[in-house]
Amino acid sequence: MSASHRSPNTWLREELLQLLSLSGTLAGLCITGVTLLHTVGKHSTTGTIADDVLAISALLFLICTYAIFFALRTRERVLAIMLEKIADALFLLALTGMVAAGFVMVYTIW
Known part of the structure; x- marks a missing residue:
């Protein structure tokens, strides 16, 4: 079925299902990042900031999965x-936080 023949309901459902899968995966990656930062044991200020931002991003991704589930x-x-x-807004905010935490971690390593 081509994109032009899809109904708006089908398109919305497909978008939500893809976002649900991606949100769950990225929440897991954020939690893994937090665990990794704690395991490595770097307790610098930048490491703590990245840690906090990743934890908040994971929380936002998880809230996003609930919003998608109810939708x-x-x-x-x-x-x-x-x-x-x-x-969508939660996902974008969480993704932005995750990217920012990545930049902080790269800056810390550099």
Whole structure:
């Protein structure tokens, strides 16, 4: 089925399913990063900042997965669209935090 023949409901559902999978994966990566920073034992200021930002990003990704889950389960289209916008905003915020933490970690290593 081509993209032009998809209904808006199908497109919304496919987008949410892809975002759900990606959010769960990235939450796991953030948690792994936090664990790795604690295991290495670098307790510098930049390491702590990266640690905190990754933890917050993981939390935002997990909240995003809940918003997506409820958007997929609801039968009300308006609520689903609102939850999808919330999930998009949470995902973008968490991804931005994850990238920022990556820059801080690279700066720390450098």
